[in-house]
Structures are given as C-alpha cells and as structure tokens.
Amino acid sequence: MADPVVxxxxxxxxxxxxxxxxxxxxxxxxxxxSGTFVxxxxxxxxxxxxxxNLVGAIDVPTEGSITVDGVRLDxxxxxxxxRFRREHVGFVFQFFxxxxxxxxxxxxxxxxxxxGRDGEGPAREALEAVGIGxxxxxxxxxxxxxxxxxxxxxxxxxxxxxVLLADEPTGSLDLxxxxxxxGVLRRLNRERAMTVLLVTHNTAIAxxxxxxxxLRDGRIVSDVSNPAPVGADRLEW
Numbered sequence: 001m002a003d004p005v006v007x008x009x010x011x012x013x014x015x016x017x018x019x020x021x022x023x024x025x026x027x028x029x030x031x032x033x034s035g036t037f038v039x040x041x042x043x044x045x046x047x048x049x050x051x052x053n054l055v056g057a058i059d060v061p062t063e064g065s066i067t068v069d070g071v072r073l074d075x076x077x078x079x080x081x082x083r084f085r086r087e088h089v090g091f092v093f094q095f096f097x098x099x100x101x102x103x104x105x106x107x108x109x110x111x112x113x114x115x116g117r118d119g120e121g122p123a124r125e126a127l128e129a130v131g132i133g134x135x136x137x138x139x140x141x142x143x144x145x146x147x148x149x150x151x152x153x154x155x156x157x158x159x160x161x162x163v164l165l166a167d168e169p170t171g172s173l174d175l176x177x178x179x180x181x182x183g184v185l186r187r188l189n190r191e192r193a194m195t196v197l198l199v200t201h202n203t204a205i206a207x208x209x210x211x212x213x214x215l216r217d218g219r220i221v222s223d224v225s226n227p228a229p230v231g232a233d234r235l236e237w
Contacts, residue, residue, distance in 0.1 A: 005162060005195045006032040006055055010064035012218075013050050024050040026218040027064065032211075034162070035193040037186060037229070039206045042215035048199045049167055051215070055197060056089050056165045057081040069162045086114050089163045090156030092185075094171035096148040098140040104151045105136040112158040119158070126154035129191075130184050146177035153184055157194070164188070166198040170205070175237060182208060183232035204237040 011028040014021050025047045032038055040048040053059040054066055057073050060081075066073045069088045076084065085091075098107050108126055112119035127133045130150040140148055149169060156164055166185060170178035186208060189196045198205065206212040207230045214222045 003034055004031040005034040005069055006030065006197075007067045008054075008064065009066075011051075011054065011061055011066050012063035013047075013054060013059065014062045023218050025054070025061075028218075028220060030213075030220070032195060032197070034195055035189070037189045037196045037208070037210045038198065039209040039212045040197060040199045040215065041201070041203060041206060041212060042221075044201075045217075046215040047218040048215050050218075052165050052167055052197060052199050055163070056091060057084045086159070088161055089165055090159065090161040092149075092153050092156050092164065092166040092169045094168040096140070096145075096152045098148055098151060098155075100140050103137050103139055104132065104143065104147075104154075107140070107151055108155045108158050111155045115159045122158045122160075123154070126158035127151070129157065129188065130154045144177070145173055146180050149173065149177075149181050150184060153181070153188070157188060157192070160192070161194070163195045163197070166196065168200055169198065170200070170202065175235075178237075179232045179235055182235065186232055202237055204235050207235060208232055 008028050008030040011025060013025040014023050016022055040051060042048050054061055055068055061074050071084055104127060105123055109119035109123035112122040127136050130153050132147055132150050135143060135147055170181055173181060185196055188194055209226055210229060212224050212226060213220060
C-alpha cells in the first residue's frame with residue numbers, strides 16, 4: 001500500500017459560536033493513499049467541500065489535525081498556508097476563473113511562474129498534457145467551455161502538485177464535454193501518480209473512482225473501494 005498523502009485525525013470544522021454555531025465536519029478520521037482517484041459525494045451541506053478546503057489549506061480546522069504531502073496544516077499561519085497551496089496542491093473549480101485578457105498559455109504561465117521558475121515551458125507542457133496545446137494562443141472567449149476547463153486543469157497541474165483538488169469540475173458542462181474533462185483528470189492521475197480528490201453531486205462519476213467517500217451531516221457514512229473503475233467515456237448521466 002502506498003504511503004498516505006492525506007491524513008486527518010478527529011478533524012472538525014465549526015462555523016460561528018454559541019447558539020449560531022454550525023458543525024460542518026465532526027471528528028473525521030481519514031487516510032488517502034498517494035496516487036488514488038477519490039470521489040467525495042453527499043448531499044448539499046454534508047461537509048464535502050469543507051473537507052476539500054481543509055485539505056487545500058483554504059480553510060483551517062477548529063479541532064483535530066490534518067497532514068497533506070508531509071505538511072501539518074493545522075496551526076499554520078496565513079503566509080504558511082499560502083506557501084503550501086502554491087507548492088503542494090492544485091485546484092480546479094466548477095467555474096473556470098480564467099483571466100479574459102490573457103491567452104490560454106498566459107493564464108497557465110502566470111500560475112507556473114509562482115513556483116519561482118520560468119513558466120512558459122511548464123505551461124506549454126501542461127497544455128499539451130490536457131490535449132489543447134494547439135489552443136495556447138487563444139483567449140478564453142475563443143474557447144469552448146470544455147476547452148476553458150482544460151486550461152484551468154493545465155493551470156492547476158503546471159506546477160506539478162502531488163494533490164489535485166477538484167470541486168464540481170463538470171458542474172457547468174454537458175455530458176460529452178464532462179466526459180472529456182474527467183478523462184483528462186483520470187489520465188493525469190495515472191500518468192503522474194497525482195492524487196485526485198473530486199467533489200461532486202453527480203453519483204455517476206463515482207463509477208470511475210478508485211475510492212468513493214460519502215459524507216452526511218459532517219461525518220463519513222461510507223468509504224468504499226472500487227475494484228473495477230470504468231473509463232470516463234462510459235459514464236452516463
């Protein structure tokens with residue numbers, strides 16, 4: 001078994017205090033092995049996005065501990081969390097958040113350069129890796145929704161993170177385009193041994209995962225390994 005890239009011990013997150021306190025996560029214990037494709041599922045308010053945000057150091061826990069890629073996150077200050085996000089994880093969201101005045105290459109290069117190296121080479125490599133190297137000089141308005149999401153994925157992986165966090169990455173895409181985007185994520189997961197944590201309301205996507213963790217009311221209610229993941233091109237929803 002591979003070493004865990006994510007370890008959470010009694011991890012909890014509460015928003016607010018007193019009578020208005022809301023428990024978003026309640027004492028989660030979790031290990032995720034390196035190189036695993038994990039789907040986090042559950043109804044709205046179940047805690048899945050909160051868990052993703054804690055793994056990505058976007059938010060901080062109110063109890064317990066969490067270690068990601070060898071870095072203990074609870075207790076880090078704001079500057080340390082920023083450095084962790086820059087060096088260890090990549091993010092893909094439902095909305096592409098591309099800068100409209102920059103080309104696809106420039107959007108990716110901007111993030112690649114934040115790692116302190118020349119960004120053009122890694123940016124072009126990342127665009128090729130997601131299958132749109134020939135769109136490098138196009139602005140977002142000249143790209144389809146699926147192409148824009150692939151630019152967003154390229155932006156996330158240009159710095160070669162060990163962990164990729166995806167929050168509803170196909171939520172605004174049709175079936176055919178969603179399959180393409182999910183296929184890109186799966187290929188990067190396998191070719192680069194990149195751990196992928198994908199939050200989704202779409203239960204069909206669970207069929208392509210190595211592991212499916214379902215949450216409800218801030219707790220893990222099931223954690224199932226999938227012995228025979230299907231290809232993204234076979235998904236239906």
